[in-house]
Amino acid sequence: MSGSLWPLVKLSLARDRRSALSSAFGLAVGVASLVFFVSLGLGVGAIVREKVFPVDSSLVEVVPAQLSFGLLGGGTLDEATVARLSALPGVERAFKKMNVRAPAVTIYRGDFFGRPLHMGLEVLAVGVEPDFVRGDVLLGEFVDPGPDKPIPAIASTRLLEIYNKSFAPQRSLPQLSGQLLTGFIFPIDFNRSFVTSTPQSASAIPSQAQLVGVSDRGLLAGITIPLEAARRINAAANLDAKTFTGVALKATDPSRVPGIVAAVKAMGLRVDDQERRMSENAGAAVAISTSSLALLSVLICLLAAFNIAHAFSASVRAREKELGVMRAVGASRRALFRLVLVEALVLGVVGGVLGTALALAASLGLDLAAVHLVPEFPFKPDSWFQRPVWLLGGGVVLGVLAAVAGAWLPARRASRTDPARVLAG
Amino acid sequence: MIDARQLERHYDDGARGRLAVLDGVSLTVADGEFVAIVGRSGSGKSTLLHVLGGLDTDYRGQVTVAGTRLDGLADAALARFRNETVGFVFQSFHLMSGVSALENVLLPARFAANPVGALHARAQAALARVGLTAAHGARAPGQLSGGERQRVAIARALFSSPRLLLCDEPTGNLDAATADEVVALFKTLNAGGLTIVAVTHEERLRSAASRVLTLAGGKLS
Ligand SMILES: Nc1ncnc2c1ncn2[C@@H]1O[C@H](COP(=O)(O)OP(=O)(O)OP(=O)(O)O)[C@@H](O)[C@H]1O
Ligand SMILES: [Mg+2]
Numbered sequence: 159m160s161g162s163l164w165p166l167v168k169l170s171l172a173r174d175r176r177s178a179l180s181s182a183f184g185l186a187v188g189v190a191s192l193v194f195f196v197s198l199g200l201g202v203g204a205i206v207r208e209k210v211f212p213v214d215s216s217l218v219e220v221v222p223a224q225l226s227f228g229l230l231g232g233g234t235l236d237e238a239t240v241a242r243l244s245a246l247p248g249v250e251r252a253f254k255k256m257n258v259r260a261p262a263v264t265i266y267r268g269d270f271f272g273r274p275l276h277m278g279l280e281v282l283a284v285g286v287e288p289d290f291v292r293g294d295v296l297l298g299e300f301v302d303p304g305p306d307k308p309i310p311a312i313a314s315t316r317l318l319e320i321y322n323k324s325f326a327p328q329r330s331l332p333q334l335s336g337q338l339l340t341g342f343i344f345p346i347d348f349n350r351s352f353v354t355s356t357p358q359s360a361s362a363i364p365s366q367a368q369l370v371g372v373s374d375r376g377l378l379a380g381i382t383i384p385l386e387a388a389r390r391i392n393a394a395a396n397l398d399a400k401t402f403t404g405v406a407l408k409a410t411d412p413s414r415v416p417g418i419v420a421a422v423k424a425m426g427l428r429v430d431d432q433e434r435r436m437s438e439n440a441g442a443a444v445a446i447s448t449s450s451l452a453l454l455s456v457l458i459c460l461l462a463a464f465n466i467a468h469a470f471s472a473s474v475r476a477r478e479k480e481l482g483v484m485r486a487v488g489a490s491r492r493a494l495f496r497l498v499l500v501e502a503l504v505l506g507v508v509g510g511v512l513g514t515a516l517a518l519a520a521s522l523g524l525d526l527a528a529v530h531l532v533p534e535f536p537f538k539p540d541s542w543f544q545r546p547v548w549l550l551g552g553g554v555v556l557g558v559l560a561a562v563a564g565a566w567l568p569a570r571r572a573s574r575t576d577p578a579r580v581l582a583g
Numbered sequence: 584m585i586d587a588r589q590l591e592r593h594y595d596d597g598a599r600g601r602l603a604v605l606d607g608v609s610l611t612v613a614d615g616e617f618v619a620i621v622g623r624s625g626s627g628k629s630t631l632l633h634v635l636g637g638l639d640t641d642y643r644g645q646v647t648v649a650g651t652r653l654d655g656l657a658d659a660a661l662a663r664f665r666n667e668t669v670g671f672v673f674q675s676f677h678l679m680s681g682v683s684a685l686e687n688v689l690l691p692a693r694f695a696a697n698p699v700g701a702l703h704a705r706a707q708a709a710l711a712r713v714g715l716t717a718a719h720g721a722r723a724p725g726q727l728s729g730g731e732r733q734r735v736a737i738a739r740a741l742f743s744s745p746r747l748l749l750c751d752e753p754t755g756n757l758d759a760a761t762a763d764e765v766v767a768l769f770k771t772l773n774a775g776g777l778t779i780v781a782v783t784h785e786e787r788l789r790s791a792a793s794r795v796l797t798l799a800g801g802k803l804s
Contacts, residue, residue, distance in 0.1 A: 165686075166693050173681040483677045486638060487739065488666020488694040490659045578633040581673055582751075 163493065167500050174473060178505055181466045185509025185557045186516060188459030192452055193517035193553040199448025200544035206444055209319070209537045211437030212374040218407040218418050219430040233426045235402040243405055246421045248414030253290040255404040256388045258283040260363075260395040261351035266344055271332045280352055282380030283311075285388025290406060294373035296340045302386035305394075308343050308368035309387045314376035316536075323536040336372035343368045349395045363394055375406075404430070459560040462509070466502060466564030474498060474572045481572050482580035495573035502565030503558060510557020514550050521545065584747055584778045585612035585635060590644035592630055604630045605642065606801025614746075617773045618780045619792035626798045628782040629751050635780065636669045636749045637661045649746045666694055670740025674752035676732045678724040684735045685710070685720035691743045709738040713768060730761035737768065748772065750781040754788055766791050 171178045207213075220243060223233030235254075244252035262281045268274070288300040291312050300310050315336075322333050348363040367381060376382040392399040407422070409415050419429050474481070481494055489497075521543040528542060592605040604627035612618050622628050633639035634646060637653050640661070646653040649668050653661065665671075678687045688706040710720050713734040724732055733753065740748060750769070754762035766787050773779050773793075781788055789795050796803050 163693060169679075169682050169686065479677055480679050483679070484690065484694065485662070486636070486665060486671045486677075487691040488662050488743075490662035490694070492659065493662070493694055578630070578639040581638070581671075581677060582629045582633075 163497050163500055166497060167504060170473075170477075170497075170501055171504060177469050177473065178501075181462070181469050181561070182505045182509040182512065184462035184465045185459065185506060185560055186513035188455055188462045188560065189510050189513025189553045189557045190516040190520070191458055191513075192455035192556060193514050193549060194520055195448060195451035195455060196549055197517065197521050197543040197545055199444055199452070200546070200549070201539070201542045203441060203444045203448070204544060205537060205539045205542075206440045207437065209539070210316075211433060211440060212315070213434050213437040214374075215412040216409040216415065218409065218415055218422065219433075220405040220407060220422050221403070221428050221430045222401070223426050223428055235405055235427070236400060239425070239427070240402065240405055242425065243407060243422070243427075246407070246418055248409050248411070248418050249407050250410045251289075251408045253287045253406040253408065254385055254402045255287075255290075255406065256285045256385055256392070256399075256401075257403040258285065258348060258383075258388045259392050259397040260349040261354060262346055262348045263350050263352055264344055264346045264367075271334065271338065273331055275331070278352060281346060282377060283346075283348075283383055283388065283391075284377045284380065284403070285383050285385040286375075286406075287385050291371070291373045291375050291382060294371045294375070296336070297368075297370040300370065300384055302384045302390060305365070305390070308366040309346075309383050310370040311367040311381040311383050312376045313339065313369055313372045313381060314378045315372045315374050316378055317376070318372050320536040323534050323538060327534060339369045340371060341368065348391050363391060365391075459556060463560040463564035466505065466561055467568060470498060470502065470565045470568035471571070474568045477572075478575060478580050481575040482577040485575060485577035486581060491573040494575065495569045498569035498572045499562060499565055502561040502569070506558035506561030507554065508557075509561065510554035513557060514553035517553065518545065518550070584614045584616070584649055585610060585780070586645075586647040587611075587635065588645045590631070590634055590642055590646065592627070592634060592639070592642040603801050605634070608644075608798075608801070608803045610635075610796070610803055612778060612780060614778055615773070615776055616778055617769070617791065617793045619789045619795045620780065620782045620798055620803075621784065621789060621795060622798035627801065628798055631798065631803075632749050632751050632780070632782055636671055637664050638671075662694065663696055666691055666696070667743055668745055669747045669749055670737075670743070670745040672733070672737055672740050672748065672750040672753045674755040676724070676729075676736045676756070678732060678735060678739075680724060682723065683720060684715075684722055684724060684727060685717075687724065687735055688720070688738045688742055690739055695743070706738070706742060709742045710735070712741055712772075713738045714764075728761075729757055730764060733757060733761075733765055734768070737765075741772075746778060748777055748779045748781075750779065750783075752782055752784065754783070754785055762787060 220235070222235050240252055240254055243249065262283055263278060264281050265278045267276050292300060294312060295310070298310060303309065318334060318336065318339070325331070326333060343366055346365050346367045348365060350362040367383070373382070389399045407418055409418055422429055484494060525541045525543060532538065587608065587610040590605045590608040591603070593601050593603045596602045608631060620628050620631065630639065634642050635648060637656070644654065651664050651668065653664065656664070678684070679690070685703065685706050688709050689702045692702050707717055707720060710716070715731065715734050715738065719727065719731060724735065727735065754765050757765060762785065769779055769781070770791050781792065783789060
């Protein structure tokens with residue numbers, strides 16, 4: 159419809175270079191701060207979700223009621239209850255869990271990945287159905303091998319992280335990976351404790367455990383072993399080997415979880431959502447701080463838009479005669495509207511790209527600094543930021559939107575320039 | 584070239600009430616004419632020129648210029664008409680500051696429906712037509728004399744090869760010698776077939792015209 163306005167845009171921006179630069183810079187500050195904080199929020203959120211509190215959103219942890227309901231037998235987790243739980247609508251599968259109800263210790267004397275180690279440790283153990291952790295087993299079959307062979311055991315991913323980042327460095331022990339640990343055999347004595355006196359009736363049950371993998375589903379402060387092994391040890395220690403200490407319900411879909419939770423509670427059982435709550439709380443804290451910083455950044459962008467509105471108002475007023483001449487030589491109202499808006503668009507793109515680049519540079523710089531300057535600690539990430547393409551594109555779009563919003567009214571005023579009035583001699 | 588009938592244009596002017604600037608103005612200008620319009624200050628000469636050039640739309644009556652009926656035309660069509668069919672020359676030049684004279688001359692191309700290539704060559708040709716060189720074109724308006732500036736403004740008006748030149752006091756800001764040169768330029772352009780309507784106070788421009796009309800009391804005679 160009209161010729162190329164581009165040369166005019168260039169001319170006008172070049173002529174008002176200082177004002178243009180300051181407008182673009184204001185935008186860049188707002189965009190940079192938004193991209194930076196959102197990138198940080200995404201990064202920290204992901205660390206919380208994936209490393210610190212890795213919660214499977216389709217798992218419901220059922221535990222027995224605190225009080226048992228006497229004759230009715232409600233509140234305990236026996237086979238019949240588990241059968242009812244697995245029949246609940248939305249439940250794909252129920253995984254039974256049974257704690258080793260006897261205390262246990264490990265006393266290790268010997269070579270520990272190249273270091274001499276002498277250590278006695280109280281150990282907790284939980285037995286789970288093999289399928290519950292099958293995906294994380296790296297060695298052999300995850301089944302009870304019987305009394306004389308090492309029991310396959312799974313360690314917690316998070317425990318390993320805490321070991322590597324705080325426990326090991328302080329004691330100059332080697333760094334371990336799941337791969338490296340696999341196959342490691344250590345002694346474990348059930349029915350023995352350093353901290354409580356063990357019942358006289360039962361004597362210690364010496365045994366061995368062999369690490370076969372690490373898993374997010376592993377018990378945080380202990381080891382996870384096959385259900386049958388836990389059952390066997392409990393029986394040998396004359397303890398309850400029938401009722402379960404927990405059942406993990408796998409929902410067909412995360413959206414079914416609330417319904418399952420309600421049904422479980424109606425059965426007189428409890429749901430252990432401590433982990434989920436912690437994860438949600440931490441996630442919410444990150445989300446809230448990210449949102450408030452993002453809001454602040456949006457305010458900065460708003461200020462930048464006002465700044466542009468102000469600058470463009472002044473510029474349009476100062477160019478009144480010029481705009482009138484443009485009308486005289488053939489500019490339509492639309493063309494003048496577009497001329498001013500394209501000027502703003504250019505500033506928006508420049509400010510958006512500059513701001514996004516600044517935020518990227520800052521986040522990369524901080525990541526680099528963190529690697530070298532921040533000491534190791536558990537869950538210390540390689541990167542504190544996430545830089546998805548949509549965020550980078552969004553930064554540029556935000557710059558453009560703020561600029562165009564700011565220039566909208568001045569552009570309209572430009573389009574309404576009355577040439578007869580401003581040019582009359 | 585121009586056929587205007589019963590033009591009425593008034594301003595609502597607070598204290599004085601309704602001010603009828605054009606009160607039934609009719610005007611016919613043939614192709615190739617050079618018409619001067621005179622009248623006292625405030626008699627509505629500029630207003631009439633703006634109506635004829637499609638810059639003002641707030642009037643009653645009929646205007647046809649070079650075969651285009653202007654009254655009732657939409658903004659985009661009027662813009663195109665101004666871009667292609669008429670050229671304006673103003674008393675105070677109204678050049679864009681901070682850009683070269685050449686860039687000023689090709690301003691109409693920036694708003695043309697189909698800008699034809701070789702813009703710079705065409706702008707140079709327009710400058711040559713008004714007696715300026717490429718060196719003049721490279722300078723900013725601030726580095727040109729008043730007469731040269733008005734020539735640049737005329738070159739801009741000529742850039743799109745219009746059929747009608749509308750001039751509002753084109754010599755008003757020039758000294759006598761320079762004004763004579765500009766008038767001579769108009770005569771040359773008119774001799775080349777360009778229709779010119781010029782508003783003026785000045786005798787030299789009036790005497791160059793083939794016809795002189797007087798605007799007074801909202802009427803043309
Ligand atoms: N926007 C406006 N609002 C109100 N009155 C206006 C407006 N523009 C022009 N006028 C009035 O209309 C009348 C005609 O104005 P116009 O500019 O056409 O006069 P002119 O003949 O060109 O005068 P000059 O020789 O001084 O340039 C003047 O009295 C002027 O005050
Ligand atoms: Mg006038």
